[in-house]
Amino acid sequence: MDISRATLEIFSKLEKRWLSHCERNKRTRVLSIDGGGTSTTINGASLIRLEDQIQAKTGDSNARIIDFFDIIAGTGIGALLAVMINADDGNGRPLFTAREAVKFVTDKRNELYRIKTVGFFRRKRMFSGKSIEKVLKHMLTREDGKVLTLKDTCKPLLVPCFDLNSSAPFVFSRADACESASYDFELWRVIRATTAEPSMFKPFNLTSVDGKTSCLAVDGGLVMNNPTAIAVTHALHNKREFPLLNGVEDLVVISIGNGPLSVSSERKINRYGECRTSAVVDIALDGVSDTVDQMLGNAFYWSHTDYVRIQSNHYISGSVGPTMEEVLMERGVESLPFGAKRLLKETNGQRIESFVQRLVASRRSSLPPSPCKDTTVTPLVHGR
Numbered sequence: 001m002d003i004s005r006a007t008l009e010i011f012s013k014l015e016k017r018w019l020s021h022c023e024r025n026k027r028t029r030v031l032s033i034d035g036g037g038t039s040t041t042i043n044g045a046s047l048i049r050l051e052d053q054i055q056a057k058t059g060d061s062n063a064r065i066i067d068f069f070d071i072i073a074g075t076g077i078g079a080l081l082a083v084m085i086n087a088d089d090g091n092g093r094p095l096f097t098a099r100e101a102v103k104f105v106t107d108k109r110n111e112l113y114r115i116k117t118v119g120f121f122r123r124k125r126m127f128s129g130k131s132i133e134k135v136l137k138h139m140l141t142r143e144d145g146k147v148l149t150l151k152d153t154c155k156p157l158l159v160p161c162f163d164l165n166s167s168a169p170f171v172f173s174r175a176d177a178c179e180s181a182s183y184d185f186e187l188w189r190v191i192r193a194t195t196a197e198p199s200m201f202k203p204f205n206l207t208s209v210d211g212k213t214s215c216l217a218v219d220g221g222l223v224m225n226n227p228t229a230i231a232v233t234h235a236l237h238n239k240r241e242f243p244l245l246n247g248v249e250d251l252v253v254i255s256i257g258n259g260p261l262s263v264s265s266e267r268k269i270n271r272y273g274e275c276r277t278s279a280v281v282d283i284a285l286d287g288v289s290d291t292v293d294q295m296l297g298n299a300f301y302w303s304h305t306d307y308v309r310i311q312s313n314h315y316i317s318g319s320v321g322p323t324m325e326e327v328l329m330e331r332g333v334e335s336l337p338f339g340a341k342r343l344l345k346e347t348n349g350q351r352i353e354s355f356v357q358r359l360v361a362s363r364r365s366s367l368p369p370s371p372c373k374d375t376t377v378t379p380l381v382h383g384r
Contacts, residue, residue: 032072032231037076075194077105161196165216311348
């Protein structure tokens, strides 16, 4: 009797371990990319390291970021990168590798953000809407002439903006696009909407593919510069795409920042000791991003390795700032309860490497086929 009881206990423990292992392998993997500015130095360096490590640890040079993530969210220039590494080339594979996406944005930066002067005396400097739209539309049109829409992504996608018509945030979502053409938008317009920074671009008016839903958009960074919270919330409440997800314990999240937007404290204050008006928006954006990081840090307090935030403390202005290598060599920072932060021994590059080690151990994404597609698309074994 004692032997039987001992045997039962042993097998019960083994079963629990096996079930726990299976559940961990089924966990939903989230990638979130911050907006902010026109540079991809920080989030670009992080994405390249992420994909390089995935290829190194799988031994597969054709492996891509989307193979190991279940949902991708991005704001502003982060949305541009998120779309490029997620847009379907027609064969179930992404149009761009991480390295190709970052190189494209870097090479085309002067066209994406072409300065023009406006106003009666031609003194105000703004970005050209026509120039960025030309680049985006060409980039997200396939060789067969198809203009890609939200439905044409390899994995679920989330991109926020702020709609002036409704005076509320608006989130472009592949899930919504699959439900109705009234929420399906061309991808180049989605990027144009989330990057419409008010001081440099006019508000962008866009309409869904069926013409029934319209939005007068400005920069998504005004409300969701760090889109990690909407990605987590969306995944937790979307049982169609994530049927096995019950709580944060079923999530693995990496949130990639793009550096602080606000300048040093001395430059935030004018000669009268007042906060400069020009600094207020950037302060608010940094505050929102840090608040989201703090909330996620609290949510994952008991499993802090399941939430990783990659961020740099360097302010980037134009071409002034750290190099990509310096970003990866910078020591990581982790949020603690009650607003505290601690400096880690691991660098940003090492944290990405550790995260990928866990990703690869949990195998490739097992997300069910996209509800947008009538038939399952089998990923290519060889090729992009």
